[in-house]
Amino acid sequence: MKIPLIWLKDYVETTKSIKELSADFTQLGLMLDKPLDETNVMDLEQRLNRSDLLSMLGCARDLAAFEAVKLTLPKTYTKPGLKSASDELIKVNVESKVVRRFQTRIFRGIKVGPSPKWLVERLSTYGMDSINNIVDITNFVMIEYGQPMHAQDIAKLSGDLTIRPSKPGEKITTLLGTQVELTKASHVITTGGEPIVILGVVGGKRTGVTSTTTDIVLDAGNYDSRSIRQSSRQLKIMNETVSRDDKFLDPRLIDFALDRATGLILELAGGSYYINDDYYPTPVTPQTITLRLSRLQLLSGMELDLQLAKKILKSLEYVVIEQSADKLTLEVPYFRTDIEVEDDLVSDILRIHNYANIPLIALSSPVPSDITDPIYRFEDRLRDLLVAQGAHEHITNSLTESEGRADQVILVNALTSDQNALRTDLIPGLTHVLSTYKKHKLAGVKVFELGKVFRRNEQNYLEGRLLTVMGDASSLATLMSSLGIKNYTISKTLEIKVAGKVVGSITPTSYTLVTTALLPHTVSYTGIVSDFGHTTSQDLSLLVPTNVIYADILTIIDSLKGDWLVITCKSMTKMDDKINNYLLTLTWGADSKNIDEDKSNIIATLKSKLAISSKS
Amino acid sequence: MQAKIDALKTQFSGDLDSVKSESDLDTLYLKYFGKQGSTTQVMKSLQGLALEDKKTYGPILNDLKKDQEQAIKATKSSLEHGSTGLLGKDLTIPGIPMPMGRLHPTTTIIREMNEFFRYQGFSIGEGPEIEDVEYNFRRLNLPEGHPATDLQDTLFIEEPNLLLRTHTSSVETRILSSNKPPLRVVVPGKCYRNETTSLTNSGFFYQYQGFVVDKGINMGHLKHMITTWFKYLWGPDIKIRFRYKYYPEVSPGLGQDIQCTFCKGEGCQVCKHRGWIEMGGSGMIHYNTLKACGIDPDVYSGFAFGVGLDRMVMTKYNIPDIRKLYEGEIAYL
Numbered sequence: 001m002k003i004p005l006i007w008l009k010d011y012v013e014t015t016k017s018i019k020e021l022s023a024d025f026t027q028l029g030l031m032l033d034k035p036l037d038e039t040n041v042m043d044l045e046q047r048l049n050r051s052d053l054l055s056m057l058g059c060a061r062d063l064a065a066f067e068a069v070k071l072t073l074p075k076t077y078t079k080p081g082l083k084s085a086s087d088e089l090i091k092v093n094v095e096s097k098v099v100r101r102f103q104t105r106i107f108r109g110i111k112v113g114p115s116p117k118w119l120v121e122r123l124s125t126y127g128m129d130s131i132n133n134i135v136d137i138t139n140f141v142m143i144e145y146g147q148p149m150h151a152q153d154i155a156k157l158s159g160d161l162t163i164r165p166s167k168p169g170e171k172i173t174t175l176l177g178t179q180v181e182l183t184k185a186s187h188v189i190t191t192g193g194e195p196i197v198i199l200g201v202v203g204g205k206r207t208g209v210t211s212t213t214t215d216i217v218l219d220a221g222n223y224d225s226r227s228i229r230q231s232s233r234q235l236k237i238m239n240e241t242v243s244r245d246d247k248f249l250d251p252r253l254i255d256f257a258l259d260r261a262t263g264l265i266l267e268l269a270g271g272s273y274y275i276n277d278d279y280y281p282t283p284v285t286p287q288t289i290t291l292r293l294s295r296l297q298l299l300s301g302m303e304l305d306l307q308l309a310k311k312i313l314k315s316l317e318y319v320v321i322e323q324s325a326d327k328l329t330l331e332v333p334y335f336r337t338d339i340e341v342e343d344d345l346v347s348d349i350l351r352i353h354n355y356a357n358i359p360l361i362a363l364s365s366p367v368p369s370d371i372t373d374p375i376y377r378f379e380d381r382l383r384d385l386l387v388a389q390g391a392h393e394h395i396t397n398s399l400t401e402s403e404g405r406a407d408q409v410i411l412v413n414a415l416t417s418d419q420n421a422l423r424t425d426l427i428p429g430l431t432h433v434l435s436t437y438k439k440h441k442l443a444g445v446k447v448f449e450l451g452k453v454f455r456r457n458e459q460n461y462l463e464g465r466l467l468t469v470m471g472d473a474s475s476l477a478t479l480m481s482s483l484g485i486k487n488y489t490i491s492k493t494l495e496i497k498v499a500g501k502v503v504g505s506i507t508p509t510s511y512t513l514v515t516t517a518l519l520p521h522t523v524s525y526t527g528i529v530s531d532f533g534h535t536t537s538q539d540l541s542l543l544v545p546t547n548v549i550y551a552d553i554l555t556i557i558d559s560l561k562g563d564w565l566v567i568t569c570k571s572m573t574k575m576d577d578k579i580n581n582y583l584l585t586l587t588w589g590a591d592s593k594n595i596d597e598d599k600s601n602i603i604a605t606l607k608s609k610l611a612i613s614s615k616s
Numbered sequence: 617m618q619a620k621i622d623a624l625k626t627q628f629s630g631d632l633d634s635v636k637s638e639s640d641l642d643t644l645y646l647k648y649f650g651k652q653g654s655t656t657q658v659m660k661s662l663q664g665l666a667l668e669d670k671k672t673y674g675p676i677l678n679d680l681k682k683d684q685e686q687a688i689k690a691t692k693s694s695l696e697h698g699s700t701g702l703l704g705k706d707l708t709i710p711g712i713p714m715p716m717g718r719l720h721p722t723t724t725i726i727r728e729m730n731e732f733f734r735y736q737g738f739s740i741g742e743g744p745e746i747e748d749v750e751y752n753f754r755r756l757n758l759p760e761g762h763p764a765t766d767l768q769d770t771l772f773i774e775e776p777n778l779l780l781r782t783h784t785s786s787v788e789t790r791i792l793s794s795n796k797p798p799l800r801v802v803v804p805g806k807c808y809r810n811e812t813t814s815l816t817n818s819g820f821f822y823q824y825q826g827f828v829v830d831k832g833i834n835m836g837h838l839k840h841m842i843t844t845w846f847k848y849l850w851g852p853d854i855k856i857r858f859r860y861k862y863y864p865e866v867s868p869g870l871g872q873d874i875q876c877t878f879c880k881g882e883g884c885q886v887c888k889h890r891g892w893i894e895m896g897g898s899g900m901i902h903y904n905t906l907k908a909c910g911i912d913p914d915v916y917s918g919f920a921f922g923v924g925l926d927r928m929v930m931t932k933y934n935i936p937d938i939r940k941l942y943e944g945e946i947a948y949l
Binding site for chain 2: 026027028029031032035036047048049050225226229246298299300301302338340341342343344346347350351355356358359360361362363365366367368370371372373376380383386387388389390391392393394395396397398399409410411412413414415416419422429430432433434436437440442446447452454461463
């Protein structure tokens with residue numbers, strides 16, 4: 001919202017510089033959207049919930065309250081209008097559910113011409129061109145009060161007005177001369193069946209006010225903001241009207257805004273004012289709300305009193321209905337459609353009292369019990385262990401291109417096809433990282449990621465926590481040993497198992513572990529012993545037919561009963577096309593007496609079951 | 617006496633330098649500490665001195681003896697464990713850094729934050745990334761039709777109820793709904809929004825959220841917590857500004873800024889000529905939010921705060937493009 005200083009001073013007397021004023025607005029919740037320049041116009045950010053801050057008056061009111069100065073309200077015309085003869089009334093048929101109020105007023109015998117200097121100046125500092133006095137008044141009042149309105153040339157209407165949903169394919173030429181093709185997402189005002197206004201979005205050229213116009217119908221409406229938003233998005237039209245109509249405006253605002261416009265029309269264009277239709281099926285009742293002193297003191301942490309609260313709330317145009325020693329009952333001003341709960345009043349009081357005045361108070365309550373999931377610490381431990389191995393951590397995008405798998409989670413409204421699904425795996429992301437490294441001639445890099453992957457299982461959506469390490473699959477042994485996992489195996493299907501349970505999988509260039517599956521098997525304090533122990537290790541060199549792999553050998557050895565503690569495979573070398581040489585190391589405890597027996601038992605069994613011979 | 621001591625020192629250091637093996641060292645030991653050893657002899661000669669001289673030279677000789685023993689021990693150890701390589705011979709060579717593994721910058725910043733909040737008694741919370749509209753919007757006082765819930769900003773899996781969380785506040789409503797106060801929790805996490813990727817925005821981003829719920833929590837507590845936190849992050853001299861700011865899930869809402877560290881508040885490119893840089897938002901947890909999560913808002917109150925992490929990571933590590941941060945386009949030195 002642009003705030004020209006010259007316009008703001010119509011309502012608030014201030015000697016502050018524009019820099020000081022923008023600092024005040026910042027405290028009030030409206031930061032500058034653009035830096036200040038020499039034009040004496042502040043461009044303030046918009047607030048989603050306060051439609052009144054899209055009006056000059058709304059901003060002026062907050063500023064006046066903040067600076068504790070008087071707010072001067074504009075002159076309005078509050079006398080009732082003349083009654084039209086029944087054949088001169090313009091009937092409004094509302095056939096749309098999005099209209100909460102639609103009021104029209106008729107002006108006859110007006111003189112359309114240029115606007116006076118003060119009006120042209122205010123509009124131009126705001127950034128609007130002057131068109132003629134009538135159009136300028138509708139724009140001026142919209143900016144002043146925040147209520148959009150339209151004026152139409154009665155001579156160009158074909159009878160009554162109807163508000164109805166638009167029909168696909170209907171066309172309208174807007175005030176700016178652009179032709180728009182409508183869908184069914186909008187609502188329109190029609191005359192003689194032809195759309196002349198896109199409701200809450202933009203007026204049409206056909207019935208616009210020109211220099212020859214003498215009679216006009218002025219309208220102001222209140223609509224379902226969501227519907228206006230959908231309509232403007234669909235049509236890709238964003239303007240001053242939409243930015244207000246897509247907020248939550250109060251239907252009572254229409255009276256104030258039209259009274260202001262009526263006064264200006266009569267003053268600047270002459271003519272007579274006639275009342276016309278006011279569609280308002282469910283009038284709004286004023287909202288009352290109670291503020292307890294205890295609540296104000298609790299949330300603020302300050303010893304504020306009701307006197308101050310009352311003074312501030314009154315300056316924001318709340319009306320005190322009832323007052324006692326410990327509470328105020330208030331009527332919420334019509335333009336404050338954002339007020340939901342008592343705390344919002346506390347918020348208003350603290351805001352006007354300036355947040356800078358709230359003291360800093362250290363938490364003094366006892367520290368609550370810790371609810372951190374152990375998996376969080378575990379994953380941080382995995383990061384440290386991998387970094388210690390020289391691996392680099394990466395974080396990659398969870399959004400990926402759909403692979404057309406039935407169990408992949410697909411997004412229904414993705415903007416691009418390369419990010420229309422959730423990843424099922426961390427490998428593709430890390431592969432991309434490694435290829436980037438390679439492109440930059442960085443070879444032999446180990447990378448890892450700890451992150452979530454997603455799957456769909458009929459109606460259930462599953463999130464898994466994975467660790468994938470790429471670039472060096474052999475680091476698995478180091479990692480497992482650091483976690484205190486001594487006996488893990490890799491199955492023929494390349495699953496990594498601990499105590500018979502699958503905890504991950506392996507490929508020639510990577511390995512993946514499911515962190516939640518791994519955690520129960522880990523030991524917290526590993527890698528350090530108080531004595532060096534005296535174990536006995538013996539090597540076993542095996543000549544293994546090429547159709548047999550290590551997993552087969554291990555299955556056989558595991559089926560035997562023996563005293564050994566650990567078996568590791570140190571190397572595998574190809575002897576010829578038929579035979580590979582595996583070098584195994586078996587470790588026995590210090591007190592084992594069956595070493596020779598165990599060894600010969602293993603050799604004999606491997607020979608009989610897998611035709612493996614040992615090489616001594 | 618002093619001359620004797622100086623001569624002994626010079627002789628010893630010369631002899632030690634020429635030691636090449638453990639047997640050389642044994643010989644050297646005997647030469648100085650044997651019955652007829654040089655050091656032993658000088659020590660013995662103390663007895664013949666006047667009382668005054670004994671007092672002066674006794675401690676000096678004792679220290680010398682200890683130094684020599686220490687030097688022999690050190691030499692012995694370095695002979696046993698081999699040479700220390702190049703550095704052992706020329707200590708003036710600065711050396712070459714060894715390649716090492718590194719954490720992702722975002723992880724590093726999250727840890728930095730966690731360290732602060734753990735110390736303040738906070739737990740670390742997590743929650744699903746595929747989220748229900750109930751936790752992501754409704755319980756945060758974002759009713760149907762609120763502009764922030766628009767299709768345009770949210771990535772949906774099933775319309776209108778299943779989506780990718782748009783903020784870490786969804787974890788807040790989950791934790792509030794399943795735990796009893798008092799609570800102090802921080803939530804670092806990935807969030808998603810329907811935006812085309814650019815220099816500063818990507819389809820996903822990281823937020824760092826925190827909340828406290830207890831009896832008697834107020835705005836003063838919130839301001840204090842943020843002040844302490846920001847001083848931890850940017851040093852004790854950082855200037856902080858608190859102002860009103862609207863967020864649907866809090867009331868009163870609060871916006872916090874730090875004075876631009878580049879221009880010291882004068883206004884520059886970095887702070888968009890504001891002199892201040894927005895550092896996320898906060899506020900008192902909305903009455904309706906506590907109620908929707910099953911916590912009596914007339915008994916308990918609380919505050920919540922959140923910051924976007926990516927911008928902070930990019931500033932701290934001087935990374936200009938968010939895509940580089942999450943697409944492997946960062947080399948670790």
